[in-house]
Structures are given as structure tokens and as C-alpha cells.
Amino acid sequence: xxxxxxxxxxxxxxxxxxxxxxxxxxxxxxxxxxxxxxxxxxxxxxxxxxxxxxxxxxxxxxxxxxxxxxxxxxxxxxxxxxxxxxxxxxxxxxxxxxxxxxxxxxxxxxxxxxxxxxxxxxxxxxxxxxxxxxxxxxxxx
Amino acid sequence: xxxxxxxxxxxxxxxxxxxxxxxxxxxxxxxxxxxxxxxxxxxxxxxxxxxxxxxxxxxxxxxxxxxxxxxxxxxxxxxxxxxxxxxxxxxxxxxxxxxxxxxxxxxxxxxxxxxxxxx
Numbered sequence: 001x002x003x004x005x006x007x008x009x010x011x012x013x014x015x016x017x018x019x020x021x022x023x024x025x026x027x028x029x030x031x032x033x034x035x036x037x038x039x040x041x042x043x044x045x046x047x048x049x050x051x052x053x054x055x056x057x058x059x060x061x062x063x064x065x066x067x068x069x070x071x072x073x074x075x076x077x078x079x080x081x082x083x084x085x086x087x088x089x090x091x092x093x094x095x096x097x098x099x100x101x102x103x104x105x106x107x108x109x110x111x112x113x114x115x116x117x118x119x120x121x122x123x124x125x126x127x128x129x130x131x132x133x134x135x136x137x138x139x140x141x
Numbered sequence: 142x143x144x145x146x147x148x149x150x151x152x153x154x155x156x157x158x159x160x161x162x163x164x165x166x167x168x169x170x171x172x173x174x175x176x177x178x179x180x181x182x183x184x185x186x187x188x189x190x191x192x193x194x195x196x197x198x199x200x201x202x203x204x205x206x207x208x209x210x211x212x213x214x215x216x217x218x219x220x221x222x223x224x225x226x227x228x229x230x231x232x233x234x235x236x237x238x239x240x241x242x243x244x245x246x247x248x249x250x251x252x253x254x255x256x257x258x259x260x
Contacts, residue, residue, distance in 0.1 A: 043201070043232055050203050100241040106215075108208035111240050115204055118239045 005034040008075040015068040017057045024049060024071055031075045037138055044119035045080060045136050051112040052084045052132050060086025060130055079121070080136045090128030148176045151183045157259065158183060158192045159252075165200045177209040181216055190222035193255045196229045202236055214246065223247075225255035 008031035014020030025046060032042055053069060061067035067087040074081045099110045117123050121137040150161045160183060184190040194210075210226075217224040227249040229237070237243040249255040 040232070047201065047203065047236075054203070054205070105241060105245055106211065108211040109204075111204035111207055114240060115236065 004077060005031075005036075008034070008073070010071075010073050012071045013068050014053065014057075014071055016065075017054065020057075020069065020071070021050065021053055024053065024073075028073055028075070028080075031073070032080060035075055035077045035080075035138070037080070041080075041136060041138060048116045048119050048134060048136075049082065049084075051116050052082070052134065055112050056084050056086035056088075056132075059091070060088035062088060077138065079138055082134050083131065084134075085131040088130050090130040091125075092129055093125045147179075148172060149179050149183070151179075156191060157256065158187070158190055160192065160194045162196065162198045165198045173203070173205040173209050176206075177212060180209065180213045184217055184220060184222065187222070188220055190217055190220055191259045192217055192222060193225045193227060193252060193259075195227055195252060196233060199233055200230060202233055204240075207236070207240060207242055211242070211245065223259055225249060225258060227252055227255040 010027055010031075012020070012024065014024070028045065028049060029042060032045060037045070053071065056069040057063060061069065064087075069087075070083075070085040072083040093113060096110060096113055097104050097107070099105070099107060099114055104110070116132075116134060119136075120134040122133075122135040124133045125131070126133060148163060150163055152159045152161075160180070184192060214224050225247045228251060229248060234243070234248065237246065237248065247255075247258060249258065
């Protein structure tokens with residue numbers, strides 16, 4: 001009988017995109033593998049994390065080098081939960097134009113939030129919109 | 142002869158520009174800007190370019206990558222050219238479907254199938 005992997009939790013303050021993203025992706029990938037997440041889940045979570053953290057730096061903090069992104073993760077064998085918070089003023093996600101509408105299809109930006117929603121089980125923007133909570137359920141109903 | 146660059150390989154084959162990605166995670170957000178510049182450079186001196194981008198090695202695409210390809214598509218079209226994408230892994234193709242960009246791009250299973258659609 002194998003011993004289940006212990007609950008994984010991390011809490012980081014990311015102050016630079018490249019190093020922050022690499023740190024988070026490496027830690028999360030290791031934890032997901034330890035808890036038996038399959039390739040499809042790893043792909044989905046990696047993509048959603050990248051979009052969320054990049055959005056935090058680029059759009060939330062507007063690439064201001066004095067601002068950071070706060071990252072928290074909790075992973076067990078049932079689900080993986082993430083919180084990404086930037087130091088920007090927030091935004092209303094309802095105001096993002098739907099990039100899949102015909103009139104918007106050729107606009108080159110605005111697909112990050114859509115991909116996050118497509119790949120994660122639950123996605124919530126906490127008012128004023130500078131904090132994103134998202135969860136991936138390993139065992140879906 | 143291949144023209145090596147840091148992220149893509151560009152070859153001319155019977156009048157068709159073939160672009161391959163050299164690394165499976167090359168479409169990481171952190172490299173997107175450079176990839177975009179390399180793609181645009183690959184057609185800068187051509188009129189009516191015929192371009193096939195081969196995704197065999199690509200396992201991951203971020204939203205910024207879609208934007209880069211859309212700009213490249215516009216550049217090719219502005220030169221009265223044709224752009225085809227081929228050999229996408231199912232998960233990468235799924236991203237195009239989710240974003241409905243499969244309606245913007247001409248996507249094919251293989252190099253040969255993409256080649257057949259060039260006029």
C-alpha cells in the first residue's frame with residue numbers, strides 16, 4: 001500500500017515575470033505529478049497558470065517593476081487550487097469583449113481569460129478584480 | 142539550406158517557405174516577442190509568399206502566441222500570400238477550436254495536405 005502524497009501548499013511573492021513563472025511552474029508540476037495528475041490536467045493547469053500570472057504582471061501591474069504578484073497554491077489528490085493577486089486596480093471581467101464573436105475574431109489579444117475558463121473547473125475574479133481564484137478538479141463528476 | 146535562428150527553422154522548398162519550431166516549449170509567453178519578429182522576417186522580402194508552419198514539435202501555446210500568429214497571418218495576407226498551419230498536436234489544435242481561431246487559420250493534418258491547398 002502506498003502512502004498518499006501530503007497536501008502541497010505554497011505561497012510566493014513573485015517580483016519578476018520570468019523567474020516567477022519558472023519557479024511556480026516547476027513547483028506546481030512536481031506537486032501535480034506527486035498527486036497523480038495526468039498529462040491532460042498538467043497541460044491545462046500549466047496553461048492557465050501562465051495566462052493568469054502573465055496577466056497579473058502585464059495587465060494588472062501594467063509591467064510596473066516595483067509591483068509584485070502574489071501566488072498561492074494548494075494541491076491534493078482531489079483538486080488543485082490557485083490564487084493569483086496583482087497590485088493593480090482590478091478590472092471587471094464582464095467588460096472583456098468575447099474574442100470568439102465574429103466582430104472580434106481578428107483582434108490579436110484578449111484570449112487569456114477565455115483559455116483559463118476553458119481549461120479550469122472553477123474560475124472566480126474577486127472584486128475589485130485584481131485577484132483570481134481558480135480550481136482544477138482532478139476527479140470531475 | 143536551413144537558416145538557423147534561435148526559435149524557428151526557415152527553409153524554402155520548391156517555392157514554399159517551410160517554418161518549423163525548434164523547441165517543444167518554444168511558444169512560451171517569454172519567447173513570443175522574438176518568435177513574432179522571426180516569423181515576420183521570414184516573409185519580409187517576399188511578394189505572394191506561400192508559407193506552411195509546421196507544429197510537430199509544439200506542445201504548448203499561450204494566448205500571446207495566438208496573437209503572434211494572427212499578426213503573421215495579416216502580414217502574409219498583406220503581401221497577397223497564403224499561410225497554412227499543419228501537424229498540430231490534438232491539445233494545441235484544441236486551443237484553436239476553443240478560441241475559434243480554426244475559422245481564421247487554414248489548418249491541416251500534414252505538410253502534404255497543406256501543400257495541396259496552396260494555389
